[in-house]
Amino acid sequence: QVQLVESGGGLVKPGGSLRLSCVGSGFTFKNYFLSWIRQAPGKGLEWISFLSGSSSYTHSADSVKGRFTISRDNAKNSLYLQMNNLRAEDTAIYYCARVFCSGGVCRMQNYFDSWGHGTLVTVSS
Amino acid sequence: EIVMTQSPATLSVSPGERATLSCRASQGVGSNLAWFLQKPGQSPRLLIYGASTRAPGIPARFSGSGSGTEFTLTISSLQSEDFAVYYCQHYNDWSPTFGGGTKVEIK
Numbered sequence: 001q002v003q004l005v006e007s008g009g010g011l012v013k014p015g016g017s018l019r020l021s022c023v024g025s026g027f028t029f030k031n032y033f034l035s036w037i038r039q040a041p042g043k044g045l046e047w048i049s050f051l052s053g054s055s056s057y058t059h060s061a062d063s064v065k066g067r068f069t070i071s072r073d074n075a076k077n078s079l080y081l082q083m084n085n086l087r088a089e090d091t092a093i094y095y096c097a098r099v100f101c102s103g104g105v106c107r108m109q110n111y112f113d114s115w116g117h118g119t120l121v122t123v124s125s
Numbered sequence: 126e127i128v129m130t131q132s133p134a135t136l137s138v139s140p141g142e143r144a145t146l147s148c149r150a151s152q153g154v155g156s157n158l159a160w161f162l163q164k165p166g167q168s169p170r171l172l173i174y175g176a177s178t179r180a181p182g183i184p185a186r187f188s189g190s191g192s193g194t195e196f197t198l199t200i201s202s203l204q205s206e207d208f209a210v211y212y213c214q215h216y217n218d219w220s221p222t223f224g225g226g227t228k229v230e231i232k
Contacts, residue, residue: 045161045169045212045223059219095168109216111159113180115168 002026002114004096009119016086016123022079022096022116030054030074033099033108036081038092039118046092050099050108051079057108064090086123093118127151127215131224137232138203146227148196148213157217160189160198163226164209172211173198203229 008020022034036048049060049070058070069082079096097112128151138144148158156176161169171180173189176196186201200207208231213224 044225045214047221047223050219061220100174108219109157111171111174111214111216112161112169113171113174115170117168 002098004098004114004116006094006096006116006119009094009121011122011124012086013125014087014123017082017084018086018121020081020083020094020096020119020121022081024077024079024096024098027098029077031104031106032101033057033106033110034072034079035097035099035112036068036070036079037095037097037112037115038090038121039095040089040092043092048094049081052108053106059108083121086121088123091121091123093120126220127154127217127222129213129215129222129224131211131213131227133227134225135228135230137230139232140205141202142232144200144203144207144229146198146200146211146229148191148198148224150194150196150215153193154215154217156192157215158189158191158196159214159216160187161212161214162207162209163212169212200229 003025006022035050051058051070067085072079095118096116098114100110100113130149132147158176160173163169177189188199190197210226210228
């Protein structure tokens with residue numbers, strides 16, 4: 001079955017950097033748009049960034065543009081999120097999610113059909 | 126950015142009763158709307174997509190309706206495992222947004 005497993009979270013000081021990873025299995029990884037979504041403690045969900053299967057298309061939320069970079073290595077079935085210049089408000093559980101693909105047509109504008117368990121990032125001095 | 130507003134914030138319901146959750150979009154999103162359920166300590170789980178289509182494995186007591194700006198999630202007869210937080214989310218453009226959530230608690 002489809003599995004997404006995040007790692008790389010931890011405690012980092014304001015202004016610091018962190019790289020999150022998400023390994024996918026149970027599906028043809030290179031075909032799918034993937035996304036990062038976060039959830040601050042006790043709060044709702046915030047979409048952060050998309051990346052297409054070929055890495056040709058990407059789009060990110062204004063709240064992270066210029067600080068966070070999404071990338072992937074399809075040979076390793078891995079998605080990454082490089083987070084720089086971290087702020088206290090970036091403290092959250094970060095989820096990796098797959099965008100549904102229908103009949104071989106994969107597009108960014110579709111629902112998230114599978115989620116990982118998340119990895120916690122805490123930004124604090 | 127399309128703002129998604131869910132109501133009520135908290136819904137107190139007795140087991141076996143019906144629950145009706147609302148979601149409103151600040152501009153039309155067609156039927157490009159999904160509902161998720163999240164239990165404490167777990168990641169969100171897809172319930173409904175296309176505003177009204179149940180995801181694989183989701184029981185028939187869950188139903189979604191609406192289009193444009195007004196959407197509803199109905200749980201016909203609440204089971205113990207249904208008490209959780211529910212989120213709506215639009216995917217009508219390249220910047221999906223989620224509602225603030227409705228917590229369904231035991232009355």
